[in-house]
Amino acid sequence: MEQRKLLRVLAGETVFPPPVWLMRQAGRYLPEYREVRAKAGSFLDLCYNPELATEVTLQPIRRFGFDASILFSDILVIPDALKRNVRFVQGEGPMMDPIAPHEIASLDPSHADTHLAPVIATVARIRAALPDETALIGFCGAPWTVATYMIAGHGTPTQAPARLFGYEHPEAMDELLMLLAEMSADYLARQLQAGADCVQIFDSWSGVLDEASFERFAIAPVRHLVQRLRAMVPGARIIGFPKGAGAFLDTYREKTGVDALGLDWGVPFEQARRLQKGGAVQGNLDPLRLIAGGRALEEGVNAILDQLGDGPLVFNLGHGITPDAPITHVEHLMRLVRQRAS
Numbered sequence: 001m002e003q004r005k006l007l008r009v010l011a012g013e014t015v016f017p018p019p020v021w022l023m024r025q026a027g028r029y030l031p032e033y034r035e036v037r038a039k040a041g042s043f044l045d046l047c048y049n050p051e052l053a054t055e056v057t058l059q060p061i062r063r064f065g066f067d068a069s070i071l072f073s074d075i076l077v078i079p080d081a082l083k084r085n086v087r088f089v090q091g092e093g094p095m096m097d098p099i100a101p102h103e104i105a106s107l108d109p110s111h112a113d114t115h116l117a118p119v120i121a122t123v124a125r126i127r128a129a130l131p132d133e134t135a136l137i138g139f140c141g142a143p144w145t146v147a148t149y150m151i152a153g154h155g156t157p158t159q160a161p162a163r164l165f166g167y168e169h170p171e172a173m174d175e176l177l178m179l180l181a182e183m184s185a186d187y188l189a190r191q192l193q194a195g196a197d198c199v200q201i202f203d204s205w206s207g208v209l210d211e212a213s214f215e216r217f218a219i220a221p222v223r224h225l226v227q228r229l230r231a232m233v234p235g236a237r238i239i240g241f242p243k244g245a246g247a248f249l250d251t252y253r254e255k256t257g258v259d260a261l262g263l264d265w266g267v268p269f270e271q272a273r274r275l276q277k278g279g280a281v282q283g284n285l286d287p288l289r290l291i292a293g294g295r296a297l298e299e300g301v302n303a304i305l306d307q308l309g310d311g312p313l314v315f316n317l318g319h320g321i322t323p324d325a326p327i328t329h330v331e332h333l334m335r336l337v338r339q340r341a342s
């Protein structure tokens, strides 16, 4: 039997109290992260520095004792490997050269292996340094979410440029998404081979798509990614996180074949319990309850444990932790989850 709690839950076992980790658990809310970040150069320099990326991955494990660590990197290393001139501008978020439909055929993935080698080296280094009971999660962005940044050239409130691109140039969009799916499958296979226990596919922007576009641009490329990954790494454990997918969650799991579903805080418990009958669910505390602390935090944590604790559950936030999260509130969250008797 698997010893790491997260893997037991991903295999469908109920573990109580559930394993807990927080999306974006390494980051600016930690003073020790800000210190390393300041001496690393750019954000991407940090992502490609195995020694420093390992250090920031381990920081939240040392401080809070989470059951899982997540590789420190970013979903945008894939467009960076495609030479899209990715940079992170202070206060503005990520930027890159926006891609036009006619440029897609000339995208060249042949440098990706060499380009991403430092990230794979980081995975091996983290695994060697982690306590045995702590799982290591690898990750990538879902093709659709990565494509939204490649098309707009930056983050946007509703991803209108990518949606419009999908309606006006659907074949070019398919081509871009399938290229990203194949690169991402290869990248995740290498992470698993280097020591990651499982992987998460972040589809942060799946919630802006209509039904037909969700099928074509969110589900189809992830299904392709999952099949290609499992052909390379049989039995690969995969968490899909289609944020904002709402009523499409059931079909997402069925058609993509992921083992577990990440849920955002908009998913009602009734739906979450139904989804849990088909496999593990992960989530789904509103990150703002962590900012508020006190009763808002206690009620949020207890509701998740009450409603989902008797099935396979990975306790997490419904989206990433934000830089203003107080450390004492994270400590409180850990006590609330760990000290709960069934």
Ligand SMILES: Cc1c2[nH]c(c1CCC(=O)O)Cc1[nH]c(c(CCC(=O)O)c1C)Cc1[nH]c(c(CCC(=O)O)c1C)Cc1[nH]c(c(C)c1CCC(=O)O)C2
Pocket (backbone or CB within 6 Å): 022, 023, 024, 025, 026, 027, 028, 037, 043, 070, 071, 072, 073, 074, 075, 076, 088, 093, 094, 139, 141, 155, 202, 204, 320
């Ligand atoms: C959409 C997306 C991105 N990156 C990611 C997503 C999907 C999840 C989500 O929706 O939040 C995923 C991501 N980004 C980062 C991780 C690291 C692992 C972890 O601790 O979870 C992970 C898993 C580090 C990061 N990625 C980024 C930071 C902050 C950069 C810094 O330290 O200066 C970190 C710690 C930068 C980033 N990277 C991205 C954006 C939009 C930004 C800017 C917003 C911000 O500044 O918070 C793209």
